Amino acid sequence: MSNLQIGLAVLGGLVLAALVAHSTWTARKNAPRRAQPAPEQRDTAPEPQEPILDDTDLAAPDLPRPTTLRKTSLDPLIDVIATVALDPASPVVSGDAAIAASPATRRAGTKPYAIEGYNLSSQVWEPLAAGQRYGGFQAGVQLANRSGALNEIEYSEFVVKTQSFADALNATPEFPEMRDEVARARELDQFASAHDAQLGFTIRAKSASWSPGYVHQCAARLGFVPGAVPGRMVLPASVEGLAPVLVLAFDSQAALAEDPEQSAIRELGLHLDVAHVDRNEQPFVRMRDAAFALAREMDGVVTDDDGQALEARTMDLIGQELESLYNTMEQRDLAAGSVLARRLFS
Template sequence: MTDLQASLIVIGGAIVVAVISYNKWQEYKAKKSVERAFSSSHDDVLMASGDAAIAVPVHAERLEPTLSGGDGSEESFAHAESAEPQDADAQHDAPVDMMPPAEERELPVDYLIDCTIPLALTTQLRGEKILPALQSLRHVGSKPVHFAGQHIDGGWEAITHGGIYKSLMAGVQLANRSNALNELEYSEFVMRLRQIADDFDADPDVPDMAEVMVTARSLHHFVTEYDAKLSVNVQSNGAPWSVTTLLAALERQGFDVRPEGRLVMPDGDGGVLFSLSTNVTLAEDTTSRLTLLLDVPVVAPERDGFGAMIACARSLSSRLDGTLVDDSNQPLSDASLNEIGGQIEIFYADMEAADIPAGSSRALRLFN
């Protein structure tokens, strides 16, 4: 080996060591920057309330608040069984297909978002006899199927063991985020329901398919129009952040890691306020961008999901030396946030007017 070759080997080795050392140093800096950002010396304002929270919404890539919930459009998908309830005495004597709306909203079967089919029983049945038969009909396609029973005292309730029922009501959901109930799903629902009815010697009052399809498509149109998700991003102003250290710090700040890998901020009542994404795969070591996402129609206005998400985004931006930007990487100004805040108020008011308030059980079923 000549002196030249030996020198080249030494130089090459020195370069490799320098590159490895540099990469390690960068990883160390990314980790330490996150650790410093979430050290105990910082106030915990990720979920601050009151004066510390900023109650304004964020940039919405899909938000187009031109929806009309107060022009009567809600009537276009109200099912035929949604007739006005009579007085208290009349409710007890109401026919099988007239479930009082005030009671229905707490029941598995919902007159507004389900195609309801009453089943008149020839004899009273106990819940323990009914329930096993219903287990075979829980879904048709992607649409859930629910049942309610009319108790012997005239009131409607979820069917339970020990209950005695004089009539039943079946309901298949008319639409969800994916699509509207279609002819094949409805036909399957009716066919399987008739089999259950035969076991109970019941007589189902099946609505016309064409009318059901029109109602289903109208409801799905509503779901499509109000399917809004708002996002805000925190973009690093300098070096990227260590993902491993960042995830551990976010968990300490209240985020939950779901089985599918999503980070979510719980609302304290079993639901989700908003989610967070690192925008990288599990194989990546660092990230330069965090995205917070709010599913608007499934979070009730009183939970202030917008304000909570913005407060969290601002806190992350401050701690991590980042900037709040929209999906086009443009900085989010207070003026634009305030403008969208007004639009969101209209959005929620329209949903309320359509009798499908954001965050309600109806909204949770439809936007699923």
């Protein structure tokens, strides 16, 4: 073999090696980012890293509230309420009998329906419970929710259900005027529709995509925990049992893939249901901080639904509008995060 042939062979080998190396580098660059193993799983200790946020940036604020939820009660502000008076000859009804006489469903059309009893021991209205003694009842149907205002057909179903319950107990119901209640429902629905804010930001990958494990690892550093639905994480409220402050969502198919670490996620949705979260939780501040922190950590950008990048100045304007919304809802006795607000905006 001549020197020329040898030289060409060597050159060809070098070119082939370069192509293989470039292909490998490109594949690694475009592969979804994966979660890093825990420190104890690594061969060597990791280098110290600066935290993404201060410890208090996304932490739940201290709230002057109890750690458990009180029972939901009918309220004339958002419910039609009918009284059910017992026969004087039988002034007491057991909880077991009342439960047996109750309708099989707890809805009238698309509106929640409920019956409460006046507990003779505690002297308060409460949801029916076995083993209790009741001296009277009240039935209610919600005036409005996100399905719309209570209409005449739903009101009629409410009357039928309540009358059947009363007949079973030999009691007498008294209903408010349907026309007045339907008009009240429409007014409440108009208010709710005008003040129903549900915010959403999108975090989009600038270059490399993300695996589900990588998303979970980054979000967990900010206090998010896995939700009940695949592809969803939540930032819990400071009071157990309340709706989460924020919801972080991504493609559920990626989370359910046979090999999730090979799934490529290119965007995350960060959501806040304003009416369901107490303003003392500082939900918007935490939402804004979480969005920018995730974008910074994951090499992404925060955008609106149309793909337009959101800047801090835009966020400030949104925050100001929310403060005005919170004030309006409180003036209507429907403070964000309250039992009534969560029922109305559901």
